[in-house]
Amino acid sequence: MSVGIAEAKRERSERRRGFLLALPSFAYMVLFFAVPLVIVLVYSFATRTSTGSTALSDWNLDAYRKLGEPIVRNVVVRSVILALVTTVICLVVAYPFAWFCAHQRPTIRNLLLIAVMIPFWTNFLVRNYAWRILLSNGGPISSFTEAIGLGETNILFTKTAVVIGLVYAYLPFMILPLYASIDRLDRRLIEAGRDLYGSGSQTFRRIVLPLTMPGVIAGSILVFVPSMGAYVTPELLGGGKETLLGSYIVTQFLTARNWPVGASLSFVLMAVMLVSTIVYFRSGGKNL
C-alpha cells in the first residue's frame, strides 16, 4: 500500500519536473508564435478604412472574399508552381547525394553532412547577393558560357534565377531527412530484392523508395513550405518582376496598406501548410 503511494508521489513529481523543463520554450512559443498568430487572425477580420488605416471594428469576411479574385489566384498558382519545381529539383538532386553520403565511411559521411550545412553559417541575404553576382550579365557564369562558345547567359531576374536561388537555399532541408531515412534502410532488404529476381531499378521502385518515403515526404514539406512563402530570393534574384505570394503579402501590408487582406492571405497560407503537415504526421510519417 505505502509502496503504491510512494510510487504515485514520485510519478507526480516527475511529471511536474517535466513541465518545469518545458516551461521556457512553451512560454516562448506562446509569446512569439501563438499570440502574433492570433493577432494576424484578428486583423484578417478587421476593416480597411478609406485612409488606409485598419479599423478594429465592423468585423467582416471581406478580406477572405478578396482571396477568390483572379489576381490573387494567379499569384497563388504561380507560387505553387514555383514551389513545386523547386521541390522536385531538390528531390532529384538530393536523393543521390543522400544515398552516396549514407554509404560512406563515418568520417567522410560527417564531412559531407557538415559541407551541406556550411551555407547556413553565412547570412541569408549575403548568399542571395552572392548569387546575384554569379548570375549577373557579364558575371562569372555568363563569362564562362561565353568562353566555351555558348554565348552570354542572362539568367538574373528570371524565374530560372529564382528557382536556382530557392533550390540552393533549401537543398539541405531535403538532404537531411532523406539521409536519415536512407541511413536507416536495412541494406539486406536490397540484397533480398536482388536475390528475388528484382533488377536494380525494380528493387529501387518496389523496396527502396517505399521504405524511404517518410524522408521524401518530410524533405518535400520542408522545401515546399518555405518556397511557397519565399520573399527575399524572388525579390533579389527575380527582380520582383512576377509577384509571388511572399511579395504580394508584403505589398498588402506596406504599399497597399490593406492589412486585412495581407493578414487573411498569411493566415490561409499558414493554415494550409499546417493542415498538410499534420495530415502527413498522422498518416504515419515519423521522420523529423
Place this chain on the structure above:
Amino acid sequence: MSAAVSLRGISKLFDDVTAVDNVDLDIADGEFFALLGPSGCGKTTTLRMIAGLELPSAGSLQIFGEEVGSLPPNKRPVNTVFQNYALFPHMSVADNVAFGLRMRKVPKSEISTRVQEAISLVRMTGMEGRRPNQLSGGQQQRVALARALVNRPKVLLLDEPLAALDLKLRQEMQFELKQLQREVGITFVFVTHDQEEALALSDRIGVMNDGRLLQVGTPEEMYDAPVDRFVADFIGRSNFLKGVLESSDVVCLSNGQRINVPVVETVAVGDDVQVSLRPERVMICQLDAAPSGVTKLSGVVDTETFLGNSVVYRVALDWMTIEVETDHRPDVARHAVGEQVDVWWRDDAVAVVKP
C-alpha cells in the same frame, strides 16, 4: 551428371584481407550441405558468392554446369534465406512471398496459386495479410523460407537460418527444415557456426577456418575421422596427443610410447602429427586392469565431474592430461580423485590429424 554447385579455386579478397582462400567444393544435387565454421571464417562470404551478392576475386563458380561467377543475383537460379530473414517490412506476408514471382512476370493466376502453396507448405495459412512485424521469430523464419521456395530455385541458400531463434524453437525448426528439404527435394546449402545443428541436419559438412575449406565429409566422417586438428576440435570435444608419424599406421607419442593408428594418408611419414582421441572413446579402469592388445596409459585421477548421464574424469599423466567421459551407471563404482588408474582405447578409436 554435373554438381548442383561447383566451386573451383574460389577466392575473395576485401581490400587486402583474404576472406575466402582458394576453395574447391562440389555440392551434389538434392544434397543438404552445411558450411560450418567460427564467425569470420569465410563461410558467409562463400554463400554470398554463390548467391551473387559478392563477386569472387578469383576462381570459377558453376551452378548445374553453368558459369555464374559474374552474374548479378537476379540472374541466378538460387534464392537465399537471409540471417534475420530480411522480410520486406512494408509488405504483407502474401506480398513478400509473391515478390520473386512478380519480378519474373509470372502470370497473376499462377502467382496466387503458387503463393498459397508455398504458404501452406510452411504452415502459415491464414497469416497472409499480416505484416512481418506482427509475426514471431519462428513465423518470420517460415515466411522467409516460403518467399525463397516459391520461386522453385535450383539451390536454396540459408545464412544462419536458425541463429535468431531461441533454443527450443531452434530444435523444432531444425526438424522442420530437414522435413521440408526432403519434401521439396531442392539442394540446400546452409551456413552455421553451430556444430550440433550441422551434424543433425546435413548430408555432408564442410568445415572452414581462416578462409580455407579444411575438410568435407558426412557428419560421421567429420566426427570419427577428422584430418585436421581444427576440425576435430570444432566438431565435438577431443584430447590431442602430440607425436610423430613413424609409418603409415604408427605414431610415436611425445612420451616415447609407440601406438597403432588407422592407416593415415593425409600426412607424410616423418611429419609432426596430433592424435585426436574423443573423451567418450577412452576407457578408464583400475591400474593394470586394461585388456590386452589395446593402447594404454597410466595416470592419476585429477578431477571427477558428474554430469547426470555421464561422468567426466581428468586423468593426469606425467606428460599431459587426458579427459575421459564414461556413462554414468549407479551399479558401476566411480574412481576417486587421486586414484591410480589406466586409460586405454582400441586402435581404431583415434584419428591422426594435422597439428
